[in-house]
Amino acid sequence: MDVTDAATLSRAERIPGEATRLVGTAAEQSLLLRITGSVAVHLHCSRHNGLMRELGRRPFYDIDFWGRDRDHQRIDAFFHAEGYLADPAALGLREWGIKRQIFAHPETGIKIDVFMDTLVMAHSIKFADRLELAEPCVSLADLVLSKLQIHEMTANDLIDLTVLLGEHRIGMQVAGQIDLERILDVLCDDWGFWYSADLNLALLHESVQRPGLDPELAARVRTQIETLRAHLAEAPKSRRWRMRAKVGTRKRWYQQVEEVT
Amino acid sequence: MTAIPTVNTGVPTTTGIFTRASSGLVRQVRTDDVMFYGWQQIALGYIIFIVAAWQFYPGASMELATLMATVAGLFIAGCYGLLSMVYPRSGGDYVFMSRILHPVAGIVLSMSLIFWQLFYTGVNGAFLSKFGIAPMLSSLGVEEHNSGLISAGNWFAGKWGLFLGGVLVIGVFSIVQYRGAGVYFKIQRWASYITAVSLLVTFVTLILASTGVLDFHHNFDAAAGAGAYDNVIKAAGDTHHPFSLSQSAFFAAWPAFSLWFAVLSVSFAGEVKDGQRSQLRGMTLAIVTMGGAMMLLMFLYRMAFGSAFMLASTEVTPDQFPLQAAPYVNLYTGIAGGNPLLTVVNSLWVLSLLFFVGASSMIVATRSMLAWSLDGMAPRWFSAVSAKFHTPTWALALSAAIAFVWVCLYAFTSSILVLGGFLGQCIPFMGVCLAAIIFPFRRKREFESSPIAYRWGKVPVISVIGVIALVCVAFVFYRLLIDAAYGANNHLSEVMTIAVAVFALTWYAAFRIYRARQGADLKGQFSEIPVE
Numbered sequence: 040m041d042v043t044d045a046a047t048l049s050r051a052e053r054i055p056g057e058a059t060r061l062v063g064t065a066a067e068q069s070l071l072l073r074i075t076g077s078v079a080v081h082l083h084c085s086r087h088n089g090l091m092r093e094l095g096r097r098p099f100y101d102i103d104f105w106g107r108d109r110d111h112q113r114i115d116a117f118f119h120a121e122g123y124l125a126d127p128a129a130l131g132l133r134e135w136g137i138k139r140q141i142f143a144h145p146e147t148g149i150k151i152d153v154f155m156d157t158l159v160m161a162h163s164i165k166f167a168d169r170l171e172l173a174e175p176c177v178s179l180a181d182l183v184l185s186k187l188q189i190h191e192m193t194a195n196d197l198i199d200l201t202v203l204l205g206e207h208r209i210g211m212q213v214a215g216q217i218d219l220e221r222i223l224d225v226l227c228d229d230w231g232f233w234y235s236a237d238l239n240l241a242l243l244h245e246s247v248q249r250p251g252l253d254p255e256l257a258a259r260v261r262t263q264i265e266t267l268r269a270h271l272a273e274a275p276k277s278r279r280w281r282m283r284a285k286v287g288t289r290k291r292w293y294q295q296v297e298e299v300t
Numbered sequence: 301m302t303a304i305p306t307v308n309t310g311v312p313t314t315t316g317i318f319t320r321a322s323s324g325l326v327r328q329v330r331t332d333d334v335m336f337y338g339w340q341q342i343a344l345g346y347i348i349f350i351v352a353a354w355q356f357y358p359g360a361s362m363e364l365a366t367l368m369a370t371v372a373g374l375f376i377a378g379c380y381g382l383l384s385m386v387y388p389r390s391g392g393d394y395v396f397m398s399r400i401l402h403p404v405a406g407i408v409l410s411m412s413l414i415f416w417q418l419f420y421t422g423v424n425g426a427f428l429s430k431f432g433i434a435p436m437l438s439s440l441g442v443e444e445h446n447s448g449l450i451s452a453g454n455w456f457a458g459k460w461g462l463f464l465g466g467v468l469v470i471g472v473f474s475i476v477q478y479r480g481a482g483v484y485f486k487i488q489r490w491a492s493y494i495t496a497v498s499l500l501v502t503f504v505t506l507i508l509a510s511t512g513v514l515d516f517h518h519n520f521d522a523a524a525g526a527g528a529y530d531n532v533i534k535a536a537g538d539t540h541h542p543f544s545l546s547q548s549a550f551f552a553a554w555p556a557f558s559l560w561f562a563v564l565s566v567s568f569a570g571e572v573k574d575g576q577r578s579q580l581r582g583m584t585l586a587i588v589t590m591g592g593a594m595m596l597l598m599f600l601y602r603m604a605f606g607s608a609f610m611l612a613s614t615e616v617t618p619d620q621f622p623l624q625a626a627p628y629v630n631l632y633t634g635i636a637g638g639n640p641l642l643t644v645v646n647s648l649w650v651l652s653l654l655f656f657v658g659a660s661s662m663i664v665a666t667r668s669m670l671a672w673s674l675d676g677m678a679p680r681w682f683s684a685v686s687a688k689f690h691t692p693t694w695a696l697a698l699s700a701a702i703a704f705v706w707v708c709l710y711a712f713t714s715s716i717l718v719l720g721g722f723l724g725q726c727i728p729f730m731g732v733c734l735a736a737i738i739f740p741f742r743r744k745r746e747f748e749s750s751p752i753a754y755r756w757g758k759v760p761v762i763s764v765i766g767v768i769a770l771v772c773v774a775f776v777f778y779r780l781l782i783d784a785a786y787g788a789n790n791h792l793s794e795v796m797t798i799a800v801a802v803f804a805l806t807w808y809a810a811f812r813i814y815r816a817r818q819g820a821d822l823k824g825q826f827s828e829i830p831v832e
Contacts, residue, residue, distance in 0.1 A: 112687060131390075133690035135571045136328040136482025159326045295574055296324030 050148055051098030055081055057149060058102045061121065062175035070113055071170050072153070075185055076103030079176035080199040084206040090256075094198045101150035105166055105177055108138050108155035118142045123151055161190035161293040162232040164225065179207050180221035187226075187236035190293045197246050200239075204263040205256045209270075222267070223274045230283035231292030233271065240264050327573040331582045333485050334572060336492035338562030338586020343424070343657035344499070345650040346558040347594055348431045348628045349718055351601060353554050355614045356785040359544030360551040362598040368549060369556040370591030372772035373563075376729060377587055378765040379736035380563035381580030382752045386739075388576070391671020392566025393732050398675070400735040400742055403826045404808050407677055409728040411804035412797070414668050416721035417564075417661040418699055422706035423716065424658035425469030426462035431628065432654045434461065436647035438625035439634025442523040443643065450624050457626060459711050466658075466707030473659035474700045480689045481568065481663065488659075491652045498648035499593060502633060505646055506597070509604035509636040516605050516636040523635055524622035529609060535620040536612030553776045553786060555594055557722050560729065560773075562586040564660070567667040576751055597629075605632050662699050669695040676820060677811045717787030719780070724797040726777040733773055736766030 058074045059082070065072045074082065078099055081088060106114055111133070115125065123142035132139055138155040156167040164184050172178045177185070186200050203217070210216040226233040244264045247257040276284070283292075354362055383396045393413065398406025434457035441449030455461050476484050508514045520529045533539075562583045565572075572578045601610060613627035625631055630650055634643035670692050673682035686693045710716045740747040740760035747753055747760065754761040780788040815822055 115687070130685055130690055132325075134480045134482065134685070134692075135568075136480065136485070137325065139325070160324065161326075294326045296326055298324055 050100060053147065054078055054099040054102055054149060057147075058082075058104075059175050061102070061104075061151075064121070065117055066174075068113075068117065070106075070110055070117055072104045072106050072114075073170050073173070074102065074176040075105050075154075075158075075182060076101075076152075077195065077199055078102050079182050080203055082176050083179060083182065084202045087202040087206050090205075090253075091198060091202055094201070094252075095194070096198045097195050100148070101152060104151065104153045105158070105170060105181075106153050106155050107167055107170065111138070111140065111155055114140060114153055114155075118151060118153075122146070123149075158185055158188070159294070160188055160296055162188035162229065162235060163294075164188060169221075178218065178221070179203070179216065180218035183217055184222060184225055184236075187222075187239050188232060189239065190235055190296065192239055192242055197243055200243050201247060201252070201256075201260055204243075204260045209263055209267055219267075219270060223270060226271060227274045228277040228280055230276075230280045233276075233280065234288070234292055237268065237271065240268055327571055328482055329485055329568065329572045329578075331572075331574070331578040331585075333489060334565045334578055334582025335585040335589070336488050337485075337565045337568075337660055337663075338583050339492055339495065339590055340488060340653060340656040340660040341561040341564050342558050342586060342590040343561075343653045344558070344590050344593055344597075345427070345431055345654040345657075347597055348435070348630055348650070350554040350558065350594075351598065351610065351629050352614045352627070353785065354551065355539075355611050357544075357547040357551040358541035360547035361543060362551065362602075363595045364545075364548045365551040366555040366559075366591060366595045366598060368552040369554075369559050370587060370595075372552075372556060372769070372776075373559040373587040373591065374584060375765050375769035375772060376560055376733065377563050377580070377583045379733050379762070379769050380566050381583055382762050382765070383732065383736060383739065384566045384569040384579040385576050385752055386746060386750045388569045388572070388579075389671065390568055390570040390667045391674075392564070392569050392667070393728060394668050394671050396566075396735045397728075397731050398826055400739050401731060403675075403677070403812075403822065404805070405731060406826075407672065407808040407811075408801055408804040409731040410668050410672070411807065412724050412800050413728040414665045415702075415796075415800045416724040417664045418702040419706045419716075419721040421658040421661040421665070421699065422466050422470060422703035423710045423718075423721075424654060424661065425466030425703075426707060426710050427465070427657075427718075428469060428651065428654040429456040429461040429465030431630070432647065432651045433465065435626065435628045435631040436634070436643065436651070438623070439631050439643045439647075440640055442623060442625065442631075442635060443638060443640055445523075453625060463707060463711040466711065467704070469655060469658040470700050470703050470707065473662055474696055477659065477662060477666070477696055478686065478689060478691050478693065480691055481571070484659065484663070488656060491656055495649045495652045498645055498652070501642070502646045502649065503596065503600065505633060505637050505642060506600035506604045509633075510600055514604075514636050514638065516632065519635045519638050520632075528622040532616060532621065533606075533608050533612045536615040539608050539611040539615065549775075550779055550783065553722075553779050553783075554719075555591075556772075556776055557719055559587055559591055559594070561725075562590070563732075564664045567664040601629050601632070604636055605629070658703070662696070662703070665699040665702075666692050666695040669698070675825065676815050676822075677808065715790075715792045717790055717793075719786045719788040720790060720793040721788075722786070723777070723780045723788040723793050724800065726773055726780065727797070727801075729773045730770060730777065733766045733770035737763045737770065739763075739766075 055078055058078045062072050062074060077096070081091065081099070119125070123144050126141040126143060129139065129141035137159070138157065140153045140155070142151040143149070156165065158164040158166065164181065166177065166181055169178060169181060176182065183200070183203055186196055186203070189196055207215060207217050209219050211218065226236055244261060247260045351362065354360065380393070384392055387395045387399065389395045391410070394406050394410035397409050434453040437449050437453030437456065441447065441453060456465070473484070476487060505514065509516050517529050521527065565583050566579060569579055610629070613621060621627055630647060633646050637643055637646060669678060669682045672678035673680060681694045683692060684694050685691055706716070740763055752762055756764060780786050782789070812822065
C-alpha cells in the first residue's frame with residue numbers, strides 16, 4: 040500500500056465519524072442536516088460494513104447531506120466555521136435555481152455536498168418535510184429512492200442497494216424497515232422515476248444472481264426486489280403517471296446529469 | 301456517458317454498469333428557456349417602428365426583407381450555437397473571441413457589445429412607453445372617445461413617460477435579477493406564454509380585419525371623421541412603387557436589428573441543460589418562430605389596413621394625420637378590433653416583449669463582466685456575488701447605472717436614435733463570424749475533438765457558415781454606415797463606437813500589465829476554456 044492509498048483509507052475511515060459529528064454540531068445550533076449517500080448506507084447497515092469492503096466498495100471521499108433551503112445561509116456559515124471552504128465553482132449555482140452547496144476541507148480533503156429541499160438528479164425527490172423522520176441519516180426509504188433514481192448505475196450503487204435490501208426489510212414506517220408507502224407514493228406518481236427504478240431493480244436482481252455473493256444474502260435481496268417490484272406493479276397510479284406512461288420511452292424519461300469535476 | 305465495464309471490484313457485475321466520480325448536476329435552464337430568451341431579445345414589438353420605416357425603401361417587400369434577415373440570422377445563429385458547443389461557458393462571445401481570435405479582440409469586441417446592450421437596456425424601457433403603453437392608451441382613447449386616455453398616451457410618449465418606462469424596466473429587472481437568474485427565467489417563461497396567447501389573438505383579429513369581418517376602414521373613419529382614411533392616402537400622394545429587390549435587401553437591416561439578437565443566449569451558455577444542443581436549438585427556434593411571426597404580421601397588417609394607407613400614414617406630416625396619436629400598427633390593430641378588452645389583449649405581447657428586452661440585455665452584460673473578471677481582465681468585484689442569492693451584485697449595479705444614463709439621454713435629448721446602437725453591435729457579430737471561420741484552422745486540435753467537427757468535402761462546415769454570416773453582417777454594417785434612414789450613423793453613435801473601442805483597448809492594456817506583474821500566465825490562461 041503506498042502513501043496515497045493509506046491517506047485515502049485513513050480519510051475514508053474518518054468520514055462516517057465526521058459526518059455524524061457534523062450532524063450533531065449542526066443540531067446544537069438548531070440546524071437540520073441529514074446524511075445521505077454511501078455514508079448513510081454505511082451507517083444504516085452496520086452489520087454489512089465488512090461486506091461493503093469485501094465487494095470492493097470504493098472508499099468514501101465525500102459526504103452528502105440533505106438540508107433545508109431556508110437555512111442555506113446558515114449552512115454556508117456552519118461549514119465555514121467547521122473549517123470547510125465553499126467551492127467557488129458552485130457558488131454561482133444558486134443564482135440559476137440549483138439548490139446545492141459544495142464544500143471541501145483544505146486539510147482533510149473531505150468534500151461535502153449539501154442538497155436542499157429536493158434532490159434533483161435523473162429524477163427528483165422532494166424531502167424538505169422528511170428530514171426529521173430519522174437521525175443522523177435520511178430515512179431508509181428516501182435512501183433507497185435516492186439510489187433507485189439513478190439513470191446510470193455504478194458498481195458502488197449496486198453494492199449500496201444490495202446491502203440496504205440485504206439488511207433491511209421492506210415494510211412499514213418503523214425503525215429498521217424500508218417504508219414501502221413512501222416508495223409507492225413517490226414512484227406511483229412519476230412514471231419516469233417508476234420506470235428507471237424498475238430497470239434498476241431488474242439490474243440489481245441480475246447482479247446478485249452472479250456467483251461470488253453469499254447465497255443467503257443474495258436470496259434475501261432477490262426476495263426483497265421481487266416484493267418491491269410486485270407492489271410497484273400493483274399499486275394504484277396517479278393520473279399524471281398514467282398519462283406519462285402512454286408516451287413511454289418515446290420521450291426521454293429522465294433528466295440528463297452533468298458530471299461535476 | 302459511455303458504458304465502462306467495472307473493474308477491480310468484487311461486486312457481481314453485469315452489463316450496463318457505469319462509472320461516476322461524484323454526484324452530478326442537473327442544470328435548470330431548458331431549451332425552451334433559451335428560445336423564450338431569444339424571443340425577448342428579438343422583441344417582436346420592434347415591428348412597430350420597423351413597419352414605420354418601410355416608407356424609406358420605395359418598392360421594398362417587408363416580408364421578403366424579413367425572410368432575408370431570418371435566413372441570415374440562422375447563419376449567424378449557426379456560428380454562435382456551434383461555438384457555444386465547444387465553449388459552453390458564461391460570457392459566450394467573449395470566450396469564443398478571446399480564445400480563437402486574440403484576448404484583445406475578446407475584450408474590445410465584448411466591451412463594445414456590452415456597452416450597446418446596456419444602451420438598449422435603458423432605451424428599451426423607454427420603448428415600452430413609446431411603442432407599447434402610449435399606442436395602447438391612444439387606441440383605448442380613440443375607441444372610447446376619451447381625450448383623457450389619448451392625453452395619457454401622449455404623456456407616455458413624451459420625455460417623462462419615456463424616462464418612467466426606462467426607470468421601471470431597469471428598477472424591476474435589477475431587483476428580479478438580484479433575486480437570481482433562475483427566478484428571472486421562471487418569470488420569463490410565464491411572460492412568454494402570455495406573449496404567445498396575445499400574439500395568437502392579434503393574428504385572429506388581423507385575419508378578421510383582412511377578410512372584412514372587422515372593418516378597419518369604417519372604424520378609422522368613425523374614430524377620425526368621415527373620409528379620414530381616404531384623406532390620409534390622398535395627402536401622401538402616390539405611394540405606389542414597383543417591387544425592388546435591392547430596396548428589400550436594404551430594408552432587411554431593420555428586421556435584422558431585431559432577429560439577430562437571439563444569438564446572445566450564448567451569454568449564459570454554461571447554465572443550459574444539455575448545453576451541447578440546447579443553445580443551437582433554442583436560438584434557431586427563436587429566430588424561425590419570431591421571423592415567421594414578423595412576416596405574417598407584416599402581411600396581415602397590409603391586408604387589414606391597406607399598404608397605401610400604411611405608407612401614407614407614416615409619410616404625412618402630423619397635422620395631416622387626423623388622430624392625436626402616432627401612426628403605429630398597434631394603434632390600428634386596436635381600432636380594427638373596436639373593443640377595449642381586445643385592444644388590451646392585443647397589446648399584451650408588445651408590452652411583455654418590450655418590458656423584457658431590456659432585462660435580456662442586462663443578462664448579457666452581467667455574464668460578460670463575470671467572464672472578464674474570472675479571466676482576470678476586470679476587477680474581482682465584477683464577479684463578487686451576494687451572500688443571500690449568490691448573484692453578481694456589483695456587476696448588476698454597474699449595468700443598471702450605465703443603463704440609467706442612457707435612459708436619461710434618450711428621454712431628455714434628441715442625440716439618440718432607435719438604431720443608434722446597432723452599428724457598434726455589428727462589430728462583435730463580425731468578430732464571432734470571423735472566429736467561426738478560422739476556428740478549425742487556428743484551434744485545429746480542439747476542432748477535431750469537438751462535437752462540431754463536420755466537413756463538406758474537406759471544408760469545415762462552421763467555416764462555410766461563418767463566411768456566409770460574415771457577408772450578411774458586413775453588408776448590414778455597410779448599409780448602417782452609409783444610409784442615414786437607419787439613424788445608426790448619427791454623430792453620437794459613431795463617436796461612441798470608436799470611443800468604446802479605444803476605452804476597451806486601454807482597459808485591456810492596463811489589465812494585461814497588471815496581471816503580468818502578478819506573474820499570471822496569460823498565454824496559458826487564454827488557451828484554456830475558463831473554469832466556472
